[in-house]
Every structure is written in C-alpha cells, then in structure tokens.
Amino acid sequence: MKNTSAFTLNPRRTTLVEECYALLYDAIESGRWKDAIPSERDLCAEMDVSRPTLRAALLKLEAEGILSKQGLRRRTVSRTSKAKPRKQNIVCLLSPIEISSMQEHDLIWLNELRMLLGNSNYVLRVLVRPGIFTKQTNRVMEVISQDTVTACWILYRSNLALQKWFLKNDKASQVVVVGSTHPGIELSSVDMDHRAVCRHAATMLMRLNHHRICYIGSSKKHAGDLCSEEGFLDAFSRVKGDEFTPLFAHHDGSVDVIVRTLDGILNMARRPTAFVVANSNHVLTIMTHLACRGWIAGRDYALLARDYAPFYEHLVPSIACYSNTPKSSAKEVARIIISHAKGITNEIITKRTIPDLIRGDSLCSIATQ
Structure with missing residues (x-):
C-alpha cells in the first residue's frame, strides 16, 4: 500500500519534476531532514512518483548546492547551502485517516x-497525523x-481540540475547516447546513405519518453531527403535543456495534418506523442487517440518509438522501484558501450550503406498511 501520509501529487500547470x-x-528548508535524505526507494513510495522523475528533481537540488552526493546512493543536506526560502505555495490538509480510508x-x-x-499554482499536500485528533493535539501540532x-x-474531520489550537495560536486567517466548527470557534469553514437538513428530514418523515x-449516528460527534442532532430535535419542538417521538441510536462506527444497536431497536415494544442515518457508509450495514431480520427499506420502514454516496446508485431499493456535489464544495474551499493565502482577506468566511x-x-409512508 502506498504511503500517502506526507506527499500527495497531481500536477496541473507545473510538471511533476517541478512539483x-x-x-x-x-x-x-523546514528541517525535516537534518543530515541525509531518505533513499530513492522510500521517497518514490512516499511521493508516489517514478525514479526518473525523482532523480530529475534531486539533480536540480544538487546543482543548486542544496544536496550533495556521497558515494553512489547517499545524498546529504549541504550545511553550506544558503538557498533562499521559496515562496510558500503548499496547502496542507490535516487528516486523521489515510486517503485509502476516505x-x-x-x-x-x-x-x-x-x-x-x-490551477492557481498551489500544491495540495496531505498530512495524515492521527495524533492531532487525540489528547496529544497541542504537543503534536x-x-x-x-x-x-x-x-x-x-x-478534515477536525475535532474541538484541533480547532481550538488554531484559534489560540492566532492562525484563524491561515486555516479552512472542511465541515462545521464547534460552538465558540470562529474559523473559516465550508459545510452543508446539517441543522437545516436534519430538521427537514424529520419534518418530512412526520408528514409521512x-x-x-x-x-442513527456516531458517538464520536463532530461539529456537524451536533448540528444534525440539534436540527433533528428542532423539528419535533415545532410540533404541538407528544404525538411524535424522536429517538437516538449512537455507535462507534464498527459493524458489530451497529448490529447490536439495531437489534436493540428491533426489540423495542414500540419500534421506530423511520430512520435518519448520518453516515453514508453505515447505510449499507443498516439496510442489509435489517433485511436479514426481515425488514425491507421502503416497505417495512423508511430510511433517509443525511449524506450522499455514489454507491447508492447501485442499491435496491434506491436511497433517499441529500446530495451536495463534491465539486461545488471543493470550489468554495479553494476560493477561501486562495483568498487567505494571497492575503486578499483575513476575514472569517462561513459557507453553509443547502x-x-x-x-x-x-x-x-406509514400507511403503506
């Protein structure tokens, strides 16, 4: 498996050698390698490039006196090099998971x-650092x-501690949160309006009787999950009387726990007849397990997914969901990043899409069951 924790390349206007x-x-320049750089094999694996491409870049660094070659393979960082810092054109995405798990x-x-x-001459670099999403956030950052x-x-998938670190260290104008920010955190962010979506989902299901x-959502709540649950409850608060009842089922994301959670729901004296599912990956687990128990979506219960996933198009019955195109979201994130990076604005920009x-x-509807 390729190591994507340090470099991610997909050249556009510049050549792969230049990147x-x-x-x-x-x-x-940042001091990642104090003495010798890693072997060509390791660098090729980490950067996902061929040896000829890597060697062309290394030769350029040698010609500028930044690297010196010792023997046939070993390359060391030149201690006499006085190379000027390059213009910062790298955008770093911090993630708790590997790209292969996204x-x-x-x-x-x-x-x-x-x-x-x-297209704006910036290179996207993905840093996979699970440590920043634990209790070690401050030290690792x-x-x-x-x-x-x-x-x-x-x-990406940031928690409260990580968002607080950027705010505390006066880096609000240098960061964009992909997702929602936690209460009291003022950072630029792009996300769909989870509160409005889940309010609409619950209201529609109530209208279907x-x-x-x-x-159904994760027990490890991100800011968007908190907004989702608030919107879900808000829909019920707008209905008079106690005719409608909101229920919550939380899990840790594992199949075993989701299955046990569903079994507990099925053992209720009064089962729910509709589900709002927060994570697209869990839709398949929920539908297949309930089918094994004789419950079919669209016949025995209603299922509405908060998030869209391309694999929904291959499922039967087809999945009711909310679709926020990744291209439009990426466009909004890129616009804010470029504005911050070029110093066009230092203002906090919040974008919520419907x-x-x-x-x-x-x-x-309940009448068809």
Missing part, C-alpha cells in the same frame, strides 16, 4: 480541490507547525 523539486525543497464522495472532492488549487512550510491549512423516528433532496424508494 517534486518544490516539495523536497520545502521539506529540507469515503468515495470525499475522494472526488479531494481530487477536484487538488485540481482547483493547481507544535511540532508539525514548526516543521511545515505552508500557505494555508485545511482541517411516522410517529417514532430514530436518528443540498438537494433525492427522493429514493427507501422512503415510504
């Missing part, structure tokens, strides 16, 4: 963002910020 050179230069929708978004930034030369940061509606509802066959 390799730029990334190596910035890594050396959802398909997010991969499409990432590729579109890389292209848009490349201090090291990363000192070793990384970047024009702007992107926070579902009296007990269950929201996705389209796709009415799939997983929706049904």
Whole structure:
C-alpha cells in the first residue's frame, strides 16, 4: 500500500519534476531532514512518483548546492547551502485517516480541490497525523507547525481540540475547516447546513405519518453531527403535543456495534418506523442487517440518509438522501484558501450550503406498511 501520509501529487500547470523539486525543497528548508535524505526507494513510495522523475528533481537540488552526493546512493543536506526560502505555495490538509480510508464522495472532492488549487499554482499536500485528533493535539501540532512550510491549512474531520489550537495560536486567517466548527470557534469553514437538513428530514418523515423516528449516528460527534442532532430535535419542538417521538441510536462506527444497536431497536415494544442515518457508509450495514431480520427499506420502514454516496446508485431499493456535489464544495474551499493565502482577506468566511433532496424508494409512508 502506498504511503500517502506526507506527499500527495497531481500536477496541473507545473510538471511533476517541478512539483517534486518544490516539495523536497520545502521539506529540507523546514528541517525535516537534518543530515541525509531518505533513499530513492522510500521517497518514490512516499511521493508516489517514478525514479526518473525523482532523480530529475534531486539533480536540480544538487546543482543548486542544496544536496550533495556521497558515494553512489547517499545524498546529504549541504550545511553550506544558503538557498533562499521559496515562496510558500503548499496547502496542507490535516487528516486523521489515510486517503485509502476516505469515503468515495470525499475522494472526488479531494481530487477536484487538488485540481482547483493547481490551477492557481498551489500544491495540495496531505498530512495524515492521527495524533492531532487525540489528547496529544497541542504537543503534536507544535511540532508539525514548526516543521511545515505552508500557505494555508485545511482541517478534515477536525475535532474541538484541533480547532481550538488554531484559534489560540492566532492562525484563524491561515486555516479552512472542511465541515462545521464547534460552538465558540470562529474559523473559516465550508459545510452543508446539517441543522437545516436534519430538521427537514424529520419534518418530512412526520408528514409521512411516522410517529417514532430514530436518528442513527456516531458517538464520536463532530461539529456537524451536533448540528444534525440539534436540527433533528428542532423539528419535533415545532410540533404541538407528544404525538411524535424522536429517538437516538449512537455507535462507534464498527459493524458489530451497529448490529447490536439495531437489534436493540428491533426489540423495542414500540419500534421506530423511520430512520435518519448520518453516515453514508453505515447505510449499507443498516439496510442489509435489517433485511436479514426481515425488514425491507421502503416497505417495512423508511430510511433517509443525511449524506450522499455514489454507491447508492447501485442499491435496491434506491436511497433517499441529500446530495451536495463534491465539486461545488471543493470550489468554495479553494476560493477561501486562495483568498487567505494571497492575503486578499483575513476575514472569517462561513459557507453553509443547502443540498438537494433525492427522493429514493427507501422512503415510504406509514400507511403503506
């Protein structure tokens, strides 16, 4: 499996050799390698490039006196080099997971963002650092910020501690949150309006005569999840009386726990007849397990997914969901990044989009059951 934790390349206006050179230069300048650089094999694996491409970039660094070659293979950082710092043209995305573990929708978004930034001569670099999403956030971020030369940061699946670190260290004008910000955190962010979406979802299901509606989401709540639950509850607060009941089922994302959670729901004396599912990856687990128990979406219960996923198009029955195109989201993120990186504005920019509802066959009214 390729190592995507340090460099991610997809050249647009510059050549691949030039991008390799730029990334190596910035890594050396930031002090990532104090003495010798890694072997060609390791660098090729980390940067996902061929040896001829890598060697062309290394030869350019040698010609500028930044690297010196010792023997046949070993290259060391020249201690006499006085190379001037390059203009910062790297945008770093901080992620707790490898690219290979991202959802398909997010991969499409990432590729579109890389292209848009490349068109403005910025290179997108993905840093996979699970440590910044734990209790070690402050310590790990201090090291990363000192070793990384970047024009702007992107926070992917960020938690409260990470958002607080950027705010506390006066880096609000150098970061964009992909997702929602936590209460009290003023950072630029782009996300769909989870509160409005889940309010609409619950309201629509009540109009379809579902009296007990269950929201299924992760117990590890991001800011968007908190907004989703608030919007879900808000829909019920607008209905007079106690005819409709909101329910919540939380899990850790693992199949075993989701299955146990569903079994607990099925054992209720009064089962819910509709579900709002927060994570697209969990839709398949929920539908298949309930089908094994004899419950079919669109016939025995209604299912509405908060997020869209391309694989929905291959499921039967078709999934009712909210679709926010990754290209439009990437365009908004790129616009804010370029504005911050070029100093066009230091203002906090918050963009919340309203996705389209796709009415799939997983929706049904209580009368049809």
